Amino acid sequence: MAGRAPAILGKLGAGFQALPRTAARRWAGLKTWFEERNENLDLFDETRTELARDNPLYVAGALTYFFWIVTIVTGLLLVMYYVPTTHGAFESVRRIQYEIPGFWLVRGLHKYGADAIIIALTVRIYRMYFTGEYKRPNELSWMIAVLMLTLAMFSGLTGYLLIWNQRAYWATKVIATFPIYLDAIPPFAWFHWGKLINNIMVGGAAIGQATITRFYMAHYAISMIAVILVEMHFYKKKLRRFNLSWTQMGLALGILVLLAIVLPPEMGSPANPTLTPHRIYSDWYFLSVYHLIRIFPVVPATLATLAIPLLAMAMPLLDRRPERAWYQRPFVTVVGIMALTYHVAFSILLILNIASTERDPPIVWTVTALFLAAGLLWEWFYRRSRQVAAPVAAGGSAGGGTGASGRGGAGGGGAR
Amino acid sequence: MEQVTRRDVLSRGLRALGAIPILGTAFAASSPLVRFFRPTVKPYEISPPPDVGEGGELVVAKASELTQAWDYRYFLYTLRLPEYTPRGAQHKQVPGVVVRLPEGAGDDFMVISRICPHLGCIFNYERDPKGVLEHCNYPATGPQFCCPCHFSVYDPLQKDAQGRRGKVISGPAPRAPFQFAWRLEGDDIVVYGMEEGSTA
Numbered sequence: 001m002a003g004r005a006p007a008i009l010g011k012l013g014a015g016f017q018a019l020p021r022t023a024a025r026r027w028a029g030l031k032t033w034f035e036e037r038n039e040n041l042d043l044f045d046e047t048r049t050e051l052a053r054d055n056p057l058y059v060a061g062a063l064t065y066f067f068w069i070v071t072i073v074t075g076l077l078l079v080m081y082y083v084p085t086t087h088g089a090f091e092s093v094r095r096i097q098y099e100i101p102g103f104w105l106v107r108g109l110h111k112y113g114a115d116a117i118i119i120a121l122t123v124r125i126y127r128m129y130f131t132g133e134y135k136r137p138n139e140l141s142w143m144i145a146v147l148m149l150t151l152a153m154f155s156g157l158t159g160y161l162l163i164w165n166q167r168a169y170w171a172t173k174v175i176a177t178f179p180i181y182l183d184a185i186p187p188f189a190w191f192h193w194g195k196l197i198n199n200i201m202v203g204g205a206a207i208g209q210a211t212i213t214r215f216y217m218a219h220y221a222i223s224m225i226a227v228i229l230v231e232m233h234f235y236k237k238k239l240r241r242f243n244l245s246w247t248q249m250g251l252a253l254g255i256l257v258l259l260a261i262v263l264p265p266e267m268g269s270p271a272n273p274t275l276t277p278h279r280i281y282s283d284w285y286f287l288s289v290y291h292l293i294r295i296f297p298v299v300p301a302t303l304a305t306l307a308i309p310l311l312a313m314a315m316p317l318l319d320r321r322p323e324r325a326w327y328q329r330p331f332v333t334v335v336g337i338m339a340l341t342y343h344v345a346f347s348i349l350l351i352l353n354i355a356s357t358e359r360d361p362p363i364v365w366t367v368t369a370l371f372l373a374a375g376l377l378w379e380w381f382y383r384r385s386r387q388v389a390a391p392v393a394a395g396g397s398a399g400g401g402t403g404a405s406g407r408g409g410a411g412g413g414g415a416r
Numbered sequence: 417m418e419q420v421t422r423r424d425v426l427s428r429g430l431r432a433l434g435a436i437p438i439l440g441t442a443f444a445a446s447s448p449l450v451r452f453f454r455p456t457v458k459p460y461e462i463s464p465p466p467d468v469g470e471g472g473e474l475v476v477a478k479a480s481e482l483t484q485a486w487d488y489r490y491f492l493y494t495l496r497l498p499e500y501t502p503r504g505a506q507h508k509q510v511p512g513v514v515v516r517l518p519e520g521a522g523d524d525f526m527v528i529s530r531i532c533p534h535l536g537c538i539f540n541y542e543r544d545p546k547g548v549l550e551h552c553n554y555p556a557t558g559p560q561f562c563c564p565c566h567f568s569v570y571d572p573l574q575k576d577a578q579g580r581r582g583k584v585i586s587g588p589a590p591r592a593p594f595q596f597a598w599r600l601e602g603d604d605i606v607v608y609g610m611e612e613g614s615t616a
Binding site: 007011019170173174176177178181190191192195196198199200203204205206208209210213273274275276277293294295296297298299301356357358 | 423427431434450453454456462463464465466467468469492495497498499500501503505506508509511534535536537538539540553554563564565566567586587588589590
């Protein structure tokens with residue numbers, strides 16, 4: 001036994017010596033991966049302008065950028081008159097809307113521009129999903145697209161607190177309380193990190209002046225940091241920024257102006273921390289998540305809200321086969337249809353005020369089970385038909401378990 | 417398959433110890449980083465206790481005013497809560513309710529915070545069961561508390577496993593409402609503290 005110890009130590013030493021080399025190799029691999037994705041990086045469909053001529057869905061990226069710039073410009077104008085304090089915020093927004101000449105239009109463009117960003121991003125993400133655009137070499141573009149939507153929604157959240165009306169106050173309270181439930185799972189549970197996130201978000205133990213200040217900062221920072229990074233991308237690759245014709249831009253802006261005139265953004269009533277209104281709504285793009293948190297117990301609901309964007313981002317890693325057409329990857333397609341169905345159905349249920357926490361959960365479980373079963377069956381039949389039709393040709397990509405198809409995916413992508 | 421010897425396992429395990437300095441550095445860096453965002457964290461603290469409020473004493477109602485069963489009174493209890501501004505704290509009014517319970521309920525009164533333990537909305541006391549049905553989609557048989565945000569319903573007559581009054585009987589709330597510490601001083605119902613953990 002005594003003679004063995006030096007042998008182990010010797011091997012250990014060799015292992016430690018090899019560590020820098022192993023690390024360097026892994027790092028180089030990661031760098032190559034990133035470089036290839038960076039070469040193919042596409043933030044606002046600026047490399048797909050050819051496709052936009054025939055298919056309106058490919059204008060979604062260019063529209064996102066256009067609406068984003070509109071929102072930034074109008075936002076910078078709003079800063080002139082907005083007062084970020086608990087006592088002054090609501091009154092200053094009221095003055096912006098009704099007293100300062102022309103600013104009703106600025107606020108309208110800011111609000112509807114932001115809504116339009118969310119619509120355009122959502123359309124773009126579903127398009128990328130169903131056409132398999134997230135596959136190699138566009139993994140990074142897809143992940144950034146999902147991140148963009150998340151940031152846009154967070155930007156919307158931080159933005160509407162600034163009005164300091166009832167809806168803003170209570171929606172913020174709900175969102176800020178969420179992280180506390182992370183304390184039900186480790187490692188959050190060991191260090192109270194959930195409560196810590198809550199304290200940091202709110203800027204204290206309760207929503208107040210610090211919350212407005214912090215949300216105001218975040219509302220700025222999200223767009224300002226992002227616009228610098230996007231500008232670096234455009235500048236370095238010498239890409240055209242606005243990939244829309246003047247007519248298209250005029251039309252898009254015209255719609256926003258029309259909305260601002262016909263449906264001026266609402267004010268609601270000033271925030272009252274001691275009274276929750278009977279019907280409270282979040283912004284429309286949070287409605288489906290809002291229903292989710294009503295029908296699920298709170299800890300699973302919290303984890304689900306976190307898991308949805310993370311799973312979406314991980315899509316290129318989960319579905320690595322080279323096939324891109326929707327009918328060639330049935331399970332993925334069915335999951336996409338299910339997501340879209342719930343996204344729309346939950347929102348409609350809440351808008352029409354016919355959602356029920358008693359009636360809905362069993363229906364949701366049944367429908368989910370049916371969807372997943374249909375997806376698996378279709379996938380199985382599809383793979384079997386491929387194997388029967390061309391057992392040799394389909395061997396690498398369509399047959400076998402996930403490991404085989406994963407490798408097939410990487411190889412197929414390279415050969416394409 | 418390659419044979420894995422005990423030596424391999426041991427040496428890999430020992431090599432994994434290399435993670436300790438990395439994790440140690442991460443933890444050492446985390447405290448100042450957290451303090452940057454949350455100034456109430458003390459130096460070298462990596463698991464700071466949550467910021468909580470302090471409150472004084474408040475007479476919330478007179479027992480003689482609540483004579484009938486199910487009589488109630490809303491009140492606002494002021495807490496001094498830490499806030500990361502130059503002022504350092506804010507005074508926040510926590511809505512509460514005191515309810516006279518019927519005979520045989522075990523207690524004469526219940527005094528609870530109206531902050532919903534689910535996600536922090538203010539719930540209401542619905543003395544008329546029809547209100548529970550209308551606002552929370554729950555067919556109640558007696559007076560109950562009902563939260564308009566996510567439809568949680570609490571029953572004043574039942575206690576949860578920890579002995580808190582207001583057991584959840586419907587909706588997503590994970591626990592009964594936060595309880596006030598109170599005592600009866602002659603005719604006065606005096607609140608002198610609050611259960612910790614709610615987001616005011």
